[in-house]
Amino acid sequence: MDQPLPHTVQSLAFDLRALGIASGDVLLLHSSNRSLGFVAGGTQAVVQALLDVLGPEGTLVVPTHTPENTDPAGWQHPPVPEAWWPAIREQAPGFDPLCTPSRWMGVIAEAVRTWPGALRSDHPQVSFAALGRNAAGIGGGHQLDDALGENSPLGAVYRLNGKVLLLGCGYSSNTSLHLAERNLSSQVRRFRGQVFCRSAG
Template structure:
């Protein structure tokens, strides 16, 4: 064991406040439940601690992405046989924000997605779920061809002067950096596709053009952002925690990408 006693809702909330999270904040949370160590009550207690700190005026946002509802032609981890591609495109159930589970976002994000009162955006690949005062304004109007741009939940968090908390994970998971990608002059774009639920309840494979997401330099970018002193680093439970202003992060990343990406 890495601690003398289990972490609790109360101890986690105290550590979140010490890190700088406050009542009324809009918080975009990326998390690794395993990194927290033993928490009495598990991920439910973690979410309760965050909500207790944010209070009734705050808003909690998490990524609830569904990367398995993307074009199988681009899958690498693992790839699937080319003969399977048309079958997957034809038979994958269309994204349903009420019941399609997220994948690879972590159990804490899934707890938020299913929490009473949670709202979820309607993007078949990169949806977000939100709880709290500004939840509707965060998730509404998520466009297919602006997945991580100005009209996405990331753009909404920016306009609400939100914060980002990396709880036990690094900047490669820092989705807000994709908003900076979308703000580049003529960013690379490509055709992408997903199975989309239609108004009549049928499913249809749908394609569109959007900015290509690239996390390859996010660790380097994040390290240089931390070097500016703009990130508060501490411990929450047994996890390393990084709290930052999302607009400050995105503005830095926008300039950094313009200078460092070809």
């Protein structure tokens, strides 16, 4: 039996276009690099394929969250000993959009964050990085009190008629759903399993 050929920049670009990604799109990407299998050129090739398809008028957006930039008393994945809390609170470097790596967002998101020309929003917990024509408009002015709402990069992607691509991952990784949750804030919600449900009371 013949071995399948490896993915390449060209083959990935062909597949992305077949999925409906087009030149000039604003694309919010969530990804699992491992799920893609072997790619000639690795993560760099994946990002290059995305940028080639989007073209100079397009914009690539990825989440670059830093959930550990919180009080260690609340950490659960994993928790840390209480004896460590003072050192973490006093000595951990502050969030720096240029230097602080994201966590649990994957290697493709990290590649985008560090790609030449990428702009990262300055929210200390739920930042996004963007590459392309609309990067400044998407990442600028990320408000602390509207982290995933209308005045966040998610809101900007929505206003630009952006697309969401789940590349090798499911809806549990889709941060755009937080914008929908935020827009339902006037109604009481409760968490049931994996779905936010509206409640009458």
